[in-house]
Amino acid sequence: MSATAPSASLLEIDGLVTSFRTPRGQVRAVDGVSLRVERGQTVCIAGESGCGKSVTALSVMGLLPDVARVDAGAIRFNGVDVLALPPRQRRGLRGRSLAMVFQEPMTALNPVQAIGRQVAEVFAIHGTAGRAEARAKVLALLRQVKIADPERRYDEYPHQMSGGMKQRVMIAMALANRPELLIADEPTTALDVTIQAQVLHLLRELQRELGTGIVFVTHDLAVVAAIADRVVVMYAGRVVEQGGVLDVLERPAHPYTVGLLAARPRPGQTRHGGDRLAVIPGTVPSPLERIAGCRYQARCPRVQERCRVDVPALARVANGAEDGHAAACHFPEGGVA
Amino acid sequence: MSVVAPLLQADALSVEFPVRRGILRREVARLRAVQRVSVEVRAGEVLGIVGESGCGKTTLGRAMVGLIEPDAGTLRVEGRDIATLSTGERRRMTRDVQMVFQDPFASLNPRKRIRRILELPFEVHGLAGGAEREARIRELVALVGLSAEHLDSWPHELSGGQRQRVGIARALALQPKVVVLDEPLSALDMSIQSQVLNLLVDLRERLNLSYVFISHDLSIVEYLCDSVAVMYLGRVVESAPAAQLFASPRHPYTQALLDAVPDPDPRRERRGRPLEGDVPGLLHAPDGCAFHTRCPLAQPRCRESAPELRVVDATGLQRAACHLL
Numbered sequence: 063m064s065a066t067a068p069s070a071s072l073l074e075i076d077g078l079v080t081s082f083r084t085p086r087g088q089v090r091a092v093d094g095v096s097l098r099v100e101r102g103q104t105v106c107i108a109g110e111s112g113c114g115k116s117v118t119a120l121s122v123m124g125l126l127p128d129v130a131r132v133d134a135g136a137i138r139f140n141g142v143d144v145l146a147l148p149p150r151q152r153r154g155l156r157g158r159s160l161a162m163v164f165q166e167p168m169t170a171l172n173p174v175q176a177i178g179r180q181v182a183e184v185f186a187i188h189g190t191a192g193r194a195e196a197r198a199k200v201l202a203l204l205r206q207v208k209i210a211d212p213e214r215r216y217d218e219y220p221h222q223m224s225g226g227m228k229q230r231v232m233i234a235m236a237l238a239n240r241p242e243l244l245i246a247d248e249p250t251t252a253l254d255v256t257i258q259a260q261v262l263h264l265l266r267e268l269q270r271e272l273g274t275g276i277v278f279v280t281h282d283l284a285v286v287a288a289i290a291d292r293v294v295v296m297y298a299g300r301v302v303e304q305g306g307v308l309d310v311l312e313r314p315a316h317p318y319t320v321g322l323l324a325a326r327p328r329p330g331q332t333r334h335g336g337d338r339l340a341v342i343p344g345t346v347p348s349p350l351e352r353i354a355g356c357r358y359q360a361r362c363p364r365v366q367e368r369c370r371v372d373v374p375a376l377a378r379v380a381n382g383a384e385d386g387h388a389a390a391c392h393f394p395e396g397g398v399a
Numbered sequence: 400m401s402v403v404a405p406l407l408q409a410d411a412l413s414v415e416f417p418v419r420r421g422i423l424r425r426e427v428a429r430l431r432a433v434q435r436v437s438v439e440v441r442a443g444e445v446l447g448i449v450g451e452s453g454c455g456k457t458t459l460g461r462a463m464v465g466l467i468e469p470d471a472g473t474l475r476v477e478g479r480d481i482a483t484l485s486t487g488e489r490r491r492m493t494r495d496v497q498m499v500f501q502d503p504f505a506s507l508n509p510r511k512r513i514r515r516i517l518e519l520p521f522e523v524h525g526l527a528g529g530a531e532r533e534a535r536i537r538e539l540v541a542l543v544g545l546s547a548e549h550l551d552s553w554p555h556e557l558s559g560g561q562r563q564r565v566g567i568a569r570a571l572a573l574q575p576k577v578v579v580l581d582e583p584l585s586a587l588d589m590s591i592q593s594q595v596l597n598l599l600v601d602l603r604e605r606l607n608l609s610y611v612f613i614s615h616d617l618s619i620v621e622y623l624c625d626s627v628a629v630m631y632l633g634r635v636v637e638s639a640p641a642a643q644l645f646a647s648p649r650h651p652y653t654q655a656l657l658d659a660v661p662d663p664d665p666r667r668e669r670r671g672r673p674l675e676g677d678v679p680g681l682l683h684a685p686d687g688c689a690f691h692t693r694c695p696l697a698q699p700r701c702r703e704s705a706p707e708l709r710v711v712d713a714t715g716l717q718r719a720a721c722h723l724l
Contacts, residue, residue: 110588210676224677254451255615259659259673281589284618284661307665325593326663327622332642333600339622341597342590345558361590 070141072275073099073122073243078135080114080121089349091117091130093299096376099243104269104276106286106307109296112346115279118296119245122277123162124152139243158188161236165248167228171220177231178204178216184238203234207264226257233264240272247279262289283322287311295319298347298357301376302391306384315379315387315394317362318342356391364393404478405439406609407463407496407577412436412472414458418682430681432458434633435472437708438611440577445603445610447624447641449617449656451678454630457501460579460613464498465489494524497570501582503562507554513540513565514550520572539568544598560591564598571602579611584619596623617660621645629653632681632689635708639717649711650719652690688722696723 080092092114099105107115120126122137124144136143139160144152156162164170172180181200185191191199197216204212207230220228229249236244246265250258266289269276278289286293286307293310295303295318303316314320324340331337344361347353356362356369374390381387381396414433417426433455440446448456461467463474465481474481476492484492500506507516517536521527527535537547543564554562563583570578580599584592596619602608614620620627621641628638629650637650648654655674676693679685685692691701701722708720 110590208675226677254678255617256451256655256659256674257677258661260675262661263673282661283589284663287663287665287667288661290665311663311665322589323663325590327618328663329618329621330645331622333623338597338600339593341593343594345560345591346588 070138071098072101072103072140073097073277074136074138074141075118075122076136076138078118078121078137079133080117080126080130081133083129083131084350086350090133090299091349092121094135095296095299095301096135097294097301097304099275099277101242101275102269102273103291104278104289105292105294106278106280106290107294107296108280108283108286110281110346112298112349113296114299115296116247119162119247119277119279123156123160123245125156125162154188157184157241158190158239159242161239161241161244163229163232163236163244163246163249165251167225167232167252168220170232171228173220176217176219177223181231181235181238184235188239190239199238200234203238204231206237206268207231207234208260209234224257226253226260229253229257229261230264233261233268237268237272237274241274243275243277245277245279248281249278250285251281258285265289283311283326295322299349300357300390302358303389304376305379305382305387309382309384309387313381313383313387313396315381315389315396316358316391317364317395318358319389320395321361321363364391366393368392403442404475405441406444406477407611408437408439408473408475408478409459409463410437410473410475412459412462412469412474414455414462414467415470428682431633431684432681433462433469436628436630436633436635437472438628438635438638440609440611442576443603443607443609444626445612445624447620447627448611448613448630449615449620449627450630451615451656453632453678453681455633455681456613456630457581459630460498460581460611463611464496464579465493466498490524494573495576496579497573497575497577498579498581499563499566499570499583502586503559503566504554504586506566507562509554511554512550513552513554513557516554516565517550517569517572520569524573526573535572539572542571542602543568544594558591559587560594563587563595567595567598567602571606574606575608577609577611579613581613582615583612585614585616592619599623617645617657629656632678632684634689634720636690636721637717637719638708639712643712643714643717649717649724650690650721651694651696651723653719655693655695688720698722 075097078092078095081088081090095118109115121132137145178200182196185196201212209215209230250261290307293307294301297318303319321342342361355371356374359365359369374392376388376390378399379387379389379394380399413435416430418428418430420427436459450456462469481492521532545564624641627641627644628635631652637653648657687702687704688706691697706720706722708718711717711719711724
């Protein structure tokens with residue numbers, strides 16, 4: 063990027079609205095999302111399926127499917143609104159300053175091309191390494207993401223590798239041009255737990271070395287605890303709570319966050335002695351439903367008349383210890399600041 | 400064997416699959432999915448079977464309900480070897496041991512309404528006709544927290560959580576004693592998982608059921624199970640009462656597995672170096688102890704001979720298969 067405003071955040075999303083064309087009309091998957099990511103910081107976007115977390119990530123990357131479009135809002139990368147950039151310049155960002163790792167390493171890699179060539183392509187596209195130089199750089203990258211015996215792996219095909227190894231190849235490709243921002247969409251969900259631990263460890267290590275900002279999309283709050291600096295909790299297309307990881311996980315303010323945390327067994331908790339898990343009743347509303355007021359109202363234990371009328375805005379909460387702990391709730395846990 | 404035989408018992412059970420190649424589909428290798436596994440579940444008990452993908456836990460579960468014929472070993476239901484049962488007795492046994500599958504989207508026939516899906520078990524076993532059948536079906540949907548209106552729905556009209564409730568109702572139709580649950584929560588969203596988990600806990604108490612709970616989610620296993628068997632590459636590497644296993648795992652693999660579970664406490668120090676390497680494929684299972692390629696403590700003899708499962712604690716309830724214990 064040429065014009066880097068000195069004070070700008072690495073990524074700033076402001077009032078993003080992304081909608082999908084469906085047979086039953088235009089449906090908003092992301093409805094007014096704002097968040098920011100600073101350099102070297104990991105921000106987790108957490109939520110359940112359909113909450114809009116992946117669509118937010120794809121909107122930033124400019125990789126939305128044909129039926130989807132950004133209707134409103136700004137996405138500023140180093141202060142520059144990427145939505146206003148001509149397509150050619152936007153493409154120039156992808157794979158260079160802005161990179162992405164997907165959930166399914168099995169489908170994200172080309173099955174008929176050797177691993178080494180696929181990683182080398184990232185240099186070729188951006189002209190960041192010549193052909194001879196590329197091989198050495200790819201081998202160094204494979205070594206950096208802890209792939210044993212990289213010379214042999216260079217000529218192997220995806221089907222010859224395990225899921226964890228393929229995800230490490232994806233991370234190598236994403237990091238090839240030392241991006242400033244890495245977007246990882248559920249990168250460990252398809253992996254076994256010991257392999258998940260390896261990949262989380264690797265991402266933390268690489269971030270320390272390279273200073274990359276990371277947007278980590280996940281449904282798993284324990285993974286959030288393991289990797290996040292800040293958390294953005296989404297529900298039905300909107301941000302319901304955000305803040306530092308300690309605030310959100312230890313002093314959750316939005317009833318949805320409170321409910322999600324209580325619905326998982328704590329270490330050492332057992333069913334004996336009639337100890338039941340907390341339950342969030344009902345299900346997520348369909349995005350086709352028109353709801354006045356708060357979208358969580360039908361499932362919320364604290365619901366009041368006002369929640370059925372006014373949409374709650376994201377506002378600072380009273381019990382936040384870190385910067386910018388906010389919840390979109392009229393009656394947050396701990397009260398309004 | 401103690402005075403009361405276990406409800407369901409696998410004794411040195413092995414399951415192999417042929418690996419076929421070429422146009423003649425010639426058998427080129429045997430994939431040993433489950434090797435000499437012994438586990439049991441007693442009345443009212445919940446047995447957890449945990450392990451990573453490819454460890455054989457699903458195959459073991461299917462063998463325990465009789466969906467897969469074991470290649471060796473014995474399966475006993477209330478102490479009776481099912482291989483010695485007559486066809487009629489075998490049918491009776493399938494009523495006692497039922498299964499709930501992982502994917503509530505794939506395990507319900509999309510062309511049948513919920514009523515039809517729940518009628519089938521009665522029809523197949525020639526039980527409860529006419530008005531009695533309808534009454535039993537209504538009882539079942541109420542039992543799993545659905546309403547009678549859902550009976551006229553198609554599977555695609557239900558949410559994932561509701562579909563899994565139908566899967567549970569179907570498994571309970573014939574009033575089984577044991578239900579084998581294969582990852583019944585993993586396809587569900589977080590807020591729905593605890594709804595279904597609480598339902599399973601309540602049903603167990605109301606109907607005095609026993610469960611075999613197959614899962615990779617160790618927090619849920621710790622919450623739900625009385626005893627746990629940990630599998631790695633087709634074998635049980637450790638088994639113990641749940642509280643004991645989570646408090647003091649002995650096998651290096653169990654220790655690594657528990658250590659890899661992300662801690663929900665953000666203040667816990669973010670762990671250092673995790674277990675390295677990948678699970679080797681079953682076709683390339685290493686000689687000796689199958690875990691030696693990843694084990695931080697491996698010795699020369701671990702490469703040579705496979706350790707047997709043996710008692711490793713004073714109570715005699717914890718067993719591990721490791722040369723170093």
